[in-house]
Amino acid sequence: MKASAGGYARARDVRHALDLLAASDGMGRILAGGQSLVAAMNMRLSEGDMLVDISRIDGLAGVTDEGAVLRIGALTRHADVGADPLVRAHAPLLSAAVDHIAHAAIRNRGTIGGALAHADPAAEFPACILALGATLHAEGPEGTREIAAEDFFQDVFTTALAEDEILTAVTIPKAETGEVQVLEEVARRSGDYALAGMCLVKRSAGHRLAVFSVGPTPLLATDAMAALDAGDMDGAVAALKDALDPPSDTQASAAYRKHLAGVLLRRAVARIGEQQA
Amino acid sequence: MTKVFSDKVDIALTVNGEPVEGRVPAGQHLVDFLRQTLGLTGAHASCEHGVCGACTLRVDGQAVRGCLMLAAQADGAEVWTVEGLTEQGSSRDLQQAFVARNALQCGFCTPGMIVAVEDLLARGGVPSRAEIREHLSGNYCRCTGYEAIVDAVEGVAQARAGKGAA
Numbered sequence: 001m002k003a004s005a006g007g008y009a010r011a012r013d014v015r016h017a018l019d020l021l022a023a024s025d026g027m028g029r030i031l032a033g034g035q036s037l038v039a040a041m042n043m044r045l046s047e048g049d050m051l052v053d054i055s056r057i058d059g060l061a062g063v064t065d066e067g068a069v070l071r072i073g074a075l076t077r078h079a080d081v082g083a084d085p086l087v088r089a090h091a092p093l094l095s096a097a098v099d100h101i102a103h104a105a106i107r108n109r110g111t112i113g114g115a116l117a118h119a120d121p122a123a124e125f126p127a128c129i130l131a132l133g134a135t136l137h138a139e140g141p142e143g144t145r146e147i148a149a150e151d152f153f154q155d156v157f158t159t160a161l162a163e164d165e166i167l168t169a170v171t172i173p174k175a176e177t178g179e180v181q182v183l184e185e186v187a188r189r190s191g192d193y194a195l196a197g198m199c200l201v202k203r204s205a206g207h208r209l210a211v212f213s214v215g216p217t218p219l220l221a222t223d224a225m226a227a228l229d230a231g232d233m234d235g236a237v238a239a240l241k242d243a244l245d246p247p248s249d250t251q252a253s254a255a256y257r258k259h260l261a262g263v264l265l266r267r268a269v270a271r272i273g274e275q276q277a
Numbered sequence: 278m279t280k281v282f283s284d285k286v287d288i289a290l291t292v293n294g295e296p297v298e299g300r301v302p303a304g305q306h307l308v309d310f311l312r313q314t315l316g317l318t319g320a321h322a323s324c325e326h327g328v329c330g331a332c333t334l335r336v337d338g339q340a341v342r343g344c345l346m347l348a349a350q351a352d353g354a355e356v357w358t359v360e361g362l363t364e365q366g367s368s369r370d371l372q373q374a375f376v377a378r379n380a381l382q383c384g385f386c387t388p389g390m391i392v393a394v395e396d397l398l399a400r401g402g403v404p405s406r407a408e409i410r411e412h413l414s415g416n417y418c419r420c421t422g423y424e425a426i427v428d429a430v431e432g433v434a435q436a437r438a439g440k441g442a443a
Contacts (some may be wrong), residue, residue, distance in 0.1 A: 003281025005304030103415025
């Protein structure tokens with residue numbers, strides 16, 4: 001269908017965008033790449049939005065090396081995340097994730113900040129930043145604040161961002177020497193949302209496992225992580241399945257999603273073994 | 278509602294090399310501005326939620342979905358449609374290969390296919406058949422079964438790389 005928008009305004013900078021949000025009588029909606037928002041507007045899942053277009057704001061796109069962390073601006077497009085040499089070197093999980101996100105034409109427009117703020121439970125980037133222990137940076141009328149990835153995703157399409165705040169960047173701890181990061185997912189067709197997926201990171205401090213498309217938010221599977229740290233593969237699979245209460249829908253039953261999660265965990269662990277060998 | 282938000286947005290952009298100005302509704306898709314206001318009906322509005330690829334356009338050098346980009350967002354952009362690519366002649370070999378290989382039947386998906394293929398071929402080199410399929414996974418064709426499309430793209434990629442005949 002055709003999109004329904006209440007109005008449009010192009011923000012010059014973050015302060016202007018915040019002012020526009022404040023002037024929107026609660027109807028403000030941040031428009032960045034638009035690859036989820038415009039689709040939602042087309043399907044009339046969102047109507048009458050006062051669009052605050054932040055896509056032209058300077059300085060919100062790009063990847064910078066900040067020593068111990070990489071800073072990825074909210075407006076960095078998926079295709080640019082995927083092609084970035086700093087990301088490839090220091091956060092290869094994100095490079096791998098890009099190949100799974102929708103299709104090339106969508107990756108050319110969609111932004112990492114948009115994907116994180118949209119918080120689709122089936123999306124790859126939210127699970128990636130949870131697995132990596134990243135920090136989100138938001139700006140609001142009161143100033144800036146940092147939000148840990150663990151605290152950011154609260155429910156389906158619901159994050160810790162306040163109505164009057166804008167996500168400006170995410171900082172990712174650089175992979176340490178010998179760290180391995182893998183992403184595994186199953187989708188019916190290339191570019192479809194995953195039926196189930198996961199990000200597994202192995203660091204000297206232990207494993208980090210974030211699963212997606214199996215619940216209302218990406219989930220850090222802490223019991224399975226502990227079992228992996230103890231070298232108990234079967235225990236990790238059992239703990240992961242216990243932790244999940246996935247939905248049944250036209251794509252897959254809950255039981256099938258749980259089964260897939262176990263299969264994917266074994267694949268991910270095997271791939272980590274291969275990469276370390 | 279507050280006046281800082283507009284129902285209509287003034288835009289100035291370049292379409293197929295020509296400067297264009299317009300006053301567009303806030304929620305109008307770029308593909309509908311091209312089709313309804315400029316009469317460029319090559320790019321097709323079909324699924325209208327980013328799945329089928331029939332509306333694929335080139336914006337600032339990259340393939341994008343014409344139904345997932347608002348016309349208001351195209352202010353200052355350089356937009357190319359299949360009409361422009363045809364007139365310019367830059368995709369003639371690809372279009373001829375589609376005909377020669379029967380890579381279209383009804384032709385509804387073809388304008389989007391051409392733009393999406395050019396996005397892939399612009400990277401240079403000869404992509405594998407798997408890479409071609411992966412790149413075109415966001416462009417649906419309900420007629421051909423894709424095999425002929427992959428044949429055409431592969432042939433053109435090889436010809437452009439000087440490695441064989443299309």
